[in-house]
Amino acid sequence: xxxxxxxxxxxxxxxxxxxxxxxxxxxxxxxxxxxxxxxxxxxxxxxxxxxxxxxxxxxxxxxxxxxxxxxxxxxxxxxxxxxxxxxxxxxxxxxxxxxxxxxxxxxxxxxxxxxxxxxxxxxxxxxxxxxxxxxxxxxxxxxxxxxxxxxxxxxxxxxxxxxxxxxxxxxxxxxxxxxxxxxxxxxxxxxxxxxxxxxxxxxxxxxxxxxxxx
Amino acid sequence: xxxxxxxxxxxxxxxxxxxxxxxxxxxxxxxxxxxxxxxxxxxxxxxxxxxxxxxxxxxxxxxxxxxxxxxxxxxxxxxxxxxxxxxxxxxxxxxxxxxxxxxxxxxxxxxxxxxxxxxxxxxxxxxxxxxxxxxxxxxxxxxxxxxxxxxxxxxxxxxxx
Numbered sequence: 191x192x193x194x195x196x197x198x199x200x201x202x203x204x205x206x207x208x209x210x211x212x213x214x215x216x217x218x219x220x221x222x223x224x225x226x227x228x229x230x231x232x233x234x235x236x237x238x239x240x241x242x243x244x245x246x247x248x249x250x251x252x253x254x255x256x257x258x259x260x261x262x263x264x265x266x267x268x269x270x271x272x273x274x275x276x277x278x279x280x281x282x283x284x285x286x287x288x289x290x291x292x293x294x295x296x297x298x299x300x301x302x303x304x305x306x307x308x309x310x311x312x313x314x315x316x317x318x319x320x321x322x323x324x325x326x327x328x329x330x331x332x333x334x335x336x337x338x339x340x341x342x343x344x345x346x347x348x349x350x351x352x353x354x355x356x357x358x359x360x361x362x363x364x365x366x367x368x369x370x371x372x373x374x375x376x377x378x379x380x381x382x383x384x385x386x387x388x389x390x391x392x393x394x395x396x397x398x399x400x401x402x403x404x
Numbered sequence: 405x406x407x408x409x410x411x412x413x414x415x416x417x418x419x420x421x422x423x424x425x426x427x428x429x430x431x432x433x434x435x436x437x438x439x440x441x442x443x444x445x446x447x448x449x450x451x452x453x454x455x456x457x458x459x460x461x462x463x464x465x466x467x468x469x470x471x472x473x474x475x476x477x478x479x480x481x482x483x484x485x486x487x488x489x490x491x492x493x494x495x496x497x498x499x500x501x502x503x504x505x506x507x508x509x510x511x512x513x514x515x516x517x518x519x520x521x522x523x524x525x526x527x528x529x530x531x532x533x534x535x536x537x538x539x540x541x542x543x544x545x546x547x548x549x550x551x552x553x554x555x556x557x558x559x560x561x562x563x564x565x
Contacts, residue, residue: 238419239468242418341506344559346437348437348542349436350437350542351437352436352437352504353513
């Protein structure tokens, strides 16, 4: 299906996604007990190739938490961190859970290696963040939106994103990509949330928002 | 052995192809996941091409000429021949087609890409002499036009195919 969406329709989607992304940032912040600054979301209608620079380029290495979205709105969500930032976030989350001095983490020299507790904490961070996004969106939709269980991968950003992009472009030339950056200034943690909805799902959202036909 | 350096880099982005007969060209595709890169190199004329295919089948697409294997393969092979390669005597190698995400089970496009590439080449009497297909790791690939070396980098290693 071709993504036929007017500029006005795109603005409605951008506004709604923006509010939902702010909720997502707040959820991540309350999970780690820190204030998270949420950048103004960028919503673009673009080709698959144009999405990769939004993630820092195809070869930049990221820890990605992937959550598939299904139900009345379908698509994909990814929470991306630079490998070092993901370690720092995992440490904050685990310190909150286990208390100081109880971290059983093994420190390795390889920044791309995470122990099971870290992976589990990061998976949960992705789950909470993306669920908050979907809950906010779900307030506008009459049918529920469901996330899949989260999956964590450490990979080149291009390799993670192309699996998602290929699913979206099989019958469309363009995708709608929404992105925001979460920043925790004190410990210098930046995360990027991507949401890539299926084109036909956007109709459902616009309809629910009373914006169909604009 | 590195994937970057002084030679001129020609980059085949997602759905794009690059072709060169220049001995200082390195043809590169970055961050392949489920996509599949096909490298063609003619040892006699030293002409090389690299295409970054996205999906098994779909209609020809002017803005992304090699988006689909079935409709884009001939476009790519013609472009390589137009630069002076003879495909029938060329060396063909492919990499990519990994399964990055297993959630939902619906994203196993890598396997379909791999099968489609083999079938499309076989239908033209061609075959791959070396492959690095499948698995769960992302790959960056580089074809060195001067000697046909085909290098593959993942997060953990660099190998020559």
